[in-house]
Amino acid sequence: MQIMTPDIGVDKATVAEILVKVGDTIAIDESIVLLESDKASVEVPSTSAGVVKSILVTLGDEVTEGAALVELEAEDGSATETQKADASEKTSQNTPTILPDEDIQSELTTQSSSASAQPSISTLVDVKLPDIGVEKALVGEILVKAGDTIDLDQSIVVVESDKATVEVPSTVAGIVESVEIQEGDTVKEGVVLLKVKSTTVSAAETPVKTEQPETTQQPVTTESETEQESAAVQSGVIEVTVPDLGVDKAAVAEILVKVGDSVEADQSIIVVESDKATVEVPSSTAGVITAIHVEMGQNVSQGAALVTIEGQVKKATPAKNTAQATPATPVKAPNASVQSTAAPQAQNVSVSSNVDKLTKEQSAANAKVYAGPAVRKLARELGVVLADVKASGPHERLMKQDLVTYVKTRLTAPQAAPVAQATAEVPGLPKLPDFSAFGGVEEKAMTRLQQVSVPQLSLNNFIPQVTQFDAADITELEAWRGELKGNFKKEGISLTILAFIAKALAHLLKEEPYFAGHLADDQKSVLLRNEIHMGIAVATPDGLTVPVLRNPDQKSVKQIAIELGELSKKARDKKLSPKDLQGANFTITSLGSIGGTAFTPLVNWPQVAILGISPATMQPVWNGQSFDPRLMLPLSLSYDHRVINGADAARFTNKLTKILADIRTLLL
Template identity: 30%
Template sequence: MGSKDFKLPDVGEGVAEGELVSWLVGPGDTVEEDQPVAEVETDKALVEVPSPYNGTVKELHVEEGTMVPVGDVIITYEVEGEGDESAEAEPEPEVEETAEADAEASAEAETAESEQAESSAKGGRVFAAPSARRLARELGVDIAAVSGSGPSGRVTDADVRQAAESEAGASASAETESEAQDGDGPRDVDVDRKSSVTKRGEAGNGQQPSDVEAAGRDRTLAAPATRRTAKEQGVDLNDVPATEMRDGEAFVSAAAVTEYAEAQQAAQEADAQAVAEAGAVADEETASATSEGGISGERIPYRGVRRTIGEAMQNSKFTAPHVTHHDSTDVSALVELRAELKEVAAERDVRLSYMPFVMKAIAAALKQYPYMNATLDEENEEIVLRDEYHIGVATATDAGLMVPVVENVDQKGLLQIAEEMNDKIERARDRSIGRDELRGSTFTITNFGVVGGEYATPIINYPEVGIMGLGELKERAVVEDGDVVARHTLPLSLSIDHRILDGAVAAQFANKVMEYLQHPKLLLLE
């Protein structure tokens, strides 16, 4: 018998930590390989973590309700025929060959990159969306010095704005004296980076780097592997102090990128500590205020899926200028057609609602208005016209709003769409749906009519550029040939990203969707 430690694995792309919601095993339990041992909630979904071993649970290292970084030990097993191991062997670092470094420098770079990869998995480095980085450049804010409030320390637009306001409150002389100051955390880091670069120049075979300021460069030489490392770590190569000069231009090595990222991380940790200390004081003040008749009531942690949804909504609303087009259409013919097909669908064990008809109508209209099926690639400053028609269906769950995606709606029949949609909505509500099934949509539909709503201003599922909201389908009084008659009508609310689409296109697109819903047999021609 020997001991084996099990670390929390990477349970999804981009996930750096998760909340251990519940243990499914206890000390002394015998488990088999692939048997679920814990439920972990990430910022994406609730997932079951399977055991990698056959053995007996010796110790549980984490209490339920604790946030656990990826890579932390959560269970120790007793395993037959295994030697005693205090921790799993670390994966062998990827070797990067660089012509400019000798064997010793290469070893240092590989070790640093391995450590940096582990740090990245734990969310310790500065991460920021392209919109936040662009805003930081516009406002003159050093993104590396901003403490992120998003998941895993991600820097949001709001964080950048707050940092800009803080800098604006500093004295006017701070800018001219910035190089002489040594009490500011980020500036200390800059000094450390320059001295570390000088040491690398002395130890390597290249010539000494010049005094070119990193922030002033618009071109930097680097090996492809180094550029990949910089991209993975969210580092701008032009911001990294030069390792050496080649033909008058700055050259940066992988080790320099890693040291730069670590320096930024150190600055962020220092800021986080300061924020934590300030927060402790604020908590005391809040407690005092509450005891004196201030804010009181139940406090629920704002994290996990709920926080992810909230930040996605905030990012969409403050990134894409929304405009909403409202309309209503007569769907009496659709009501009759669905009544005819409902029995046929039931014979095939499929529940047929109106949603598959709407999805087919939208897919058909998207083909005629390709900018409605677009995505804005902000980093490359390009509008991408998608050639796939993946429709997301916003679904209310106990954990918040989720968007299961039905792919290639244009290539599927009504019953196939209905069956797939019903299955994914059910699994979203019981939180057994896979992460891949909740992303990749090119257009989204939200149905607030199921709770009696008529019109709304739905928020776009960014980076999509449009979302269609459905009101309650019911009989309403309408004027027809001068007479007031009762007709089945469906209110529609179409929100668009006004950077990409104009109001006229939104109205034309909505009219085309309404045409298909008024005359649903036209969908047979699509």
């Protein structure tokens, strides 16, 4: 069956984009081709369901009403019922046949029973990864599971590159048959993510509906049904709370809505950030914001109230269906009329879906840009302001490739915006003077990791920090390590002194829980953690990052050595997930063999202590009668003086030196 160009209100239009390819399975009313005239763009929907057998037009072709666009065939290879009906209709038009009244009634009864016998077709559709602007990405989170019922455009998978995270929407509605990928997989464009069982309207119903002479009343009926169903949806007051973010608390970084705003379900309303990650919190319902319960900079935890919304408990999906069906309705008008009707339509679509990631000002700017519906949809999904993208199409039309190029640039290039934000958060510093009279300057961008670290490091301005210095005799420990590391190396394990230090610290933190605690927000109590999660500072080409070693107190030195090697490799390869960076309550930072005698590490809030390790050196140590050469390891313990007293810190480092001097004490 061939899908023809409908009456789009102009004499001719240009094929601006082909939205399907040979082999695709498409449903009724699914857009297949984007046509544009001098003033407007229209997506042409398919009038039948099936598999694309061939595409009969190419980009840039000029088409008129009735021109063939694509050819479809049923998934089993047979002609569709719609095709048979069309052929039957053409035959009846060319060769009129007069039937007796009884025969007409019998024919209508047969068609009616055939239509009721096959109301729908269930197809298995592969949902694939679209072009997200990078060659490959990592599966960070899978948002659905087998058996889930999903909607069109519902987020199903979160993928992340080195610089950004993108939610991938479903291209079909139905029931998830199977999930074809796993968290941590590396995927690229075209990889199958899910198999979805989708139920589409049977082609057998199409002739019955299209032959009814009441087609001019159908849009009115649809709108009426939509209003009735929307009115039937129960309304109420809903309180949107903080979901489980994977961290104990996070700060409100941005409030995306205000009282009186209308929001859609799943629209982002609040941005919260922890030490290492930023998360957008979506609305769980559609409605009007009646109250906002948080302020900028406020710390929130799971279950805390964010906003109150008064409106629909359930999203009225028929309205979306009506909007999708609009382009299929023939519009006969001159060019000026097409402009006046198509432009508001594009604007309405932008406003209804765009607000989930863009502000009202950005949405208004998008509405002024000359771009087709497919490009606008992709921009809404990626949160891109179209006004920021340079157009390359005719009449300054924004093409899909322009958007892809822009997103790819944003994903791979360092962003300057966080620098301004980070600088604004540093209090008390004036602007730099003008250096032009002293030879000028050359500006070099900081790495992304350095930029996001600035606000975190600035928190040390509010911590009364003290550093306790000590030295541990690790002569015997290093000799033992030398005996063990040969066998470890054969197993591919690097046994460093850090593994022993982590084990000794984990043991000591069980005895001294305050060093692994947190100062409460009211500064009247200390929160003592039930588990030990140790941050290990790792130097990378982009800067310092701190992955977390989980429960070292429950692991052997060998297990710790293996995990330290894995974490270091993931950090250098930029493959750390947000969970790898969360939840630490004590940190170790080591200069290794780089050099130096001692340093003052900065407490990593909300922690209250951090241990710095400098290179070990051979030193003469008095034994009461003579000097012995001993391998001494410098230790630097920085701590928050509001929680830890100086005497406690001195006792802590002293205990640590004794454990490292004779690691056998861990067995006692």
